Amino acid sequence: MEPCLSLAAMETAVGDNISAHEIGANKQLDSLTSDFYNWRLETEPEWSTSLGVYKHNDKLESWNYKDFESRKNRAQEFLDQLMSVKTTDLDKTRMVSYDILKDVLKTYIDGYRWWKFQPLNPFTFLEGFLTYPKKLISVTPFDTHGDFLNFIIRIEKMPQQYNEMMESARLAIQYNHTLSSVSVNRIPVMIDELIANESSFHLLEPFLEDKAPIVLGDSLQIMTERMKAAIKKLILKLKEVKSFIENHYMAHTRKICGILGWENGRQNYRDTLRWHTSLNVTPEEVHQKGLDEVHRIHQEMLKVMCKLGFKGSVRDCFNTLNRNPDFLMTDPEAALQRYRDIIFQRIMPKLPKYFKKLPNLPIVVKYSSQDGVRGEYEPGSKDGMRPGTFYANVRRPEDNPTFSMVSLTLHETVPGHHLAESYSLVSDLPPFRKHFNWRAISAPFYFPFFNSYAEGWALYGEYLGEEMGIYRDDFELMGRYSDEINRACRLVVDTGLHYFGWDRDRAIEYVLNYTGITREAAMIEIDRYITWPGQACGYKMGELKIKELRQKATNELGLLFDLPEFHDIILRNGPMPLSILENLIEDWIKDVKSTASKI
Template identity: 45%
Template sequence: MEIKLVFLVFGIIAFHIHHADGDASMNLKVLVKDYFEWRMSEKPEQSTYKSFSKYNDILDSMKESGFEITKNRTEVFLTGLRGITRDELSQQEKISYDILENMLTTFLDGYKWRYYNTINPMNLLDGPQYNPSHFHKSFPFDTVGDFENYVARLQRFPNQLDEIITLFNLSISKQTTYHAVSLTLVFNQIDKICPVPTNYSIKCGYFTPFVKSIDHIHISSEKREDLISRAKIAIDSIVSKYQEVKTFLQSEYLPNTRKHYGVLNLENGREYYQACLKWYLSLDLTPEEVHQLGLREVERIQSEMMKIVERNNFNGTVSEYFLFLKNDSSMFFNTSEAMLKSYSDMIHNQIDPLLPKLFKKLPNLPIVVKAMTSDGPGGMYSSGSADGTHPGIFWANVLRPQEFPKITMLPLALHEASPGHHLQFSYNKFIDSPDFRSKMESSYLYKVPVAFPRYTASTEGWALYAESLGHELDLYKTDPELLGRYSSEMFRACRLVVDTGIHYYNWTKEEAIEYFLNYTLQARADLEVEIDRYVTWPGQACSYKIGELKIKELREKATKELGAKFDIRDFHTFIMEGGIVPLNLLERNVNEWIKKRLAEETKPGKPEPGPTCSAPNQLPFHHLFIVSFLSCLSILSLF
């Protein structure tokens, strides 16, 4: 084994030496391939989800020592990237260059905060207990080898839980723990993993593949029993270790949780919150600026909502008018099936036929509506395949049809389906981009800002902007429907005020809830959980509205500067075909697009320039050698 690994190391290094004399394009291609391989080796659980099966037998490491290793390798990749001459790349390669540079620098900028949330790896929204089905949901179970890999992961799981306890202890010593509300659901989540005290290895979700999948492969009865036996032993150990985690959190961690809801009172808490905001927004906005933006948006939207109230001759507040509407039984569906059917009709018969008015070169990938299996948000989206064989899915919460007003459904359909998440991710599938973009890493949010970004403000900002496009498509036909649209936007505007209020202005949870109650139509019980989310993920809730405002700002600028030459279909399609990018890069791309369109106006008929054919660019040998060597070390470290 050792001899094979040595040859593997030198083989990979030789491959990169061979390409060291290539041009900038080739050097970038090699670098981003190595980067993606490295990230998948550090995130093996996520690599399985992205159909990168090389590391299916191992789990993510939660060791503190891994922080510095990741930092050092990130610095090497950044050095290698900056050794490539950007000007010699094609336009799409330049975008890849810029995104990778942003990812690397974002992680390094956040590294100083590694002893804050990063060492608190379980909460009501994060951790292996949050959704145990993810452990096997994307795992392939097609061969005996797949089951061997799965059992190996089960056997390594208790050790990962031990590493989690160690990190929590470190958080206690550093005095950077969560507030207690961040653990409100964790104990119940642990208890639900295996609720039956006897034969829990069979009843436990981790055993599901041995019930549903193992009989579909060619395997001897002896091998089958051997795999099942080892799996049961491993699962028993997992359940036992989970109880250790629960006991530790109750007896050791909870008594040491921070007393304030926000992070303001942590050491350098203001600066830490600023770093979290920058990670999510990819803009240099201060908490004060975000707070003021929120206040202005709340005032603007409230004014629009009051116009509807007054137009309908109602003598009361927006909240009172909404309650008046809710007393009308026709505002609700009686069954989940009727609600699902209405969502499907909205998407396929009302929205989709109008999309050519706002977009060009539509991907036209299929989407279906399915019912969420458990209660939660109003809806979620999961992406399908590029060939259309697996459709995108809008998971709709239809469990309580009598509590979900019809007027709130259309903006949610626009947000989750088209022109929101489904359309955005459909365009993204056809962009000629390397794996690190098309299979972008989804960092766990408890690690922010010590994580590689996934550009939440870009994706959620677009989806919120998509809700506003319902106006231009004339989809909001009635005042109640318009009120439903504004209520969705108001909720995101209030988040700007409340998130900064908690973490920068030291608001209490009750102050945050009261603010929401004054301006939104949310029930107190729902707001309790909502605020716990903001307490746990500082800055995340600001992504939606800031992203939407940036897109609207860029659209307004393009409209003004291009005048009669502005075409909304060109603008939207340009954004979609640019892929998922940080907001600062989106702004630069749109500015360059505007300049290019203006230049085309003054020089009609001039062909669009293609990629330049410059003299070969040689990436410094020592840069490629270091990147290659460290890539190999990451492979060696797995053995």
């Protein structure tokens, strides 16, 4: 945040046609956004650590449901303060920040009505420490004695955090608001794998590295023993969690896959869908949009199949391709290298034609430690010291054929998530607009991370790859269409499961009928949609909105349309609700027209 201006500076500014009222409103908003951001870092300390803010490294987030109301009240206080800001005195950039913060706070406050539902169910196979056990180590510094001590204290607090989670889950059982069994039935095995060997438990790793004796000196043994004691207590607590899931929670899991099985389930889903898409759309509209997109993309796939000489259904085509050894890479390291080649040899050289002021922050490709989705991205740091990381799941070659690697790379790295995150990191935006804590399980009672913007852009990146000439043959194009139709299927399947009463088998068969994924992969995908209602709809709905805005700008500007500038408007402003993004593009169109009329 900028330093406060003195009275003399204010008078100078007024003399430069900037009123003291404007300065006051802008400073008021700057202070408010800073306070809000710092409050979130304090209440979500693990997230704070991942952002490189280490002042809360000895703390853990509270999962006590009794804190929900006080957090909602604090958000209301922020909203009340925000409404006191005189918007007519804000500059253009801060007006966007105002609109975004208002949306963030109102979404959170409105979602409080559902605190007895999703937020009471913290255990899933998709989120949390059990899913990403090494993430806490990867984001924690171990450069000083205090760093090691903070880490020990944090681990010592984890059993209490799990007590709070189990207490919330017990209340979910009491209210009959539990998750489906597929969302939690993998957890016992995940715990078994995590605690298989206490002596080599991963949390001890920092104390066994070469620099530990240098940093800790004579206190190394004492600190290591304290850490071992903390690990022992944590393992006992994890065994308790396993027993709780197996012997209590599982017996009370929701009988219907979708949240349609809860009272007011359809209204819950409407709100959750809006939370994830940031669009005022109904489940019926999303379902129909999915059907329309599936039909369109299916026709494109049939054209490519004809060129390749394939007859029969799309499913038959992919069954043949997925068994073809020419497309299967059994060497994990070779698969990772192929991803690197796609990034650095195919895509990177073509980016300057489509983007302005490229951030050029580093990106690395690593092996995914968990067997879930095909790949995912973790942002790096603004200074580039911590690179952005594309974690590729190369465990099962049949689920990762070479012809599908290109679209996944475009999505997760450049011009997808890595490029978008890089623009956001280096842009001159307040921190609350740069950093969002990703948590799908608590929606709609959680601060939005603008899923439809982030995932919509990444899916648009796959589309842009075709325009850039990244796909080299029809097989890779089939891989692209398989990924795109998968996102279209999600609109149909997600609404089907949570609003129209589809069962799991029907959803699996629908996905298999149109995409190239295997049955095992389809089962994991469907279980993800069951666990995260609405989240999977953000991809296609976001991409369609971006393409709609691009077409609108193209139609209105004609020869004045500048594609790199269009992309720059989207990326340099960071994640936001799609309605605010639409306003930004409309303002840009007006500015371009106005400038052209003066020439």
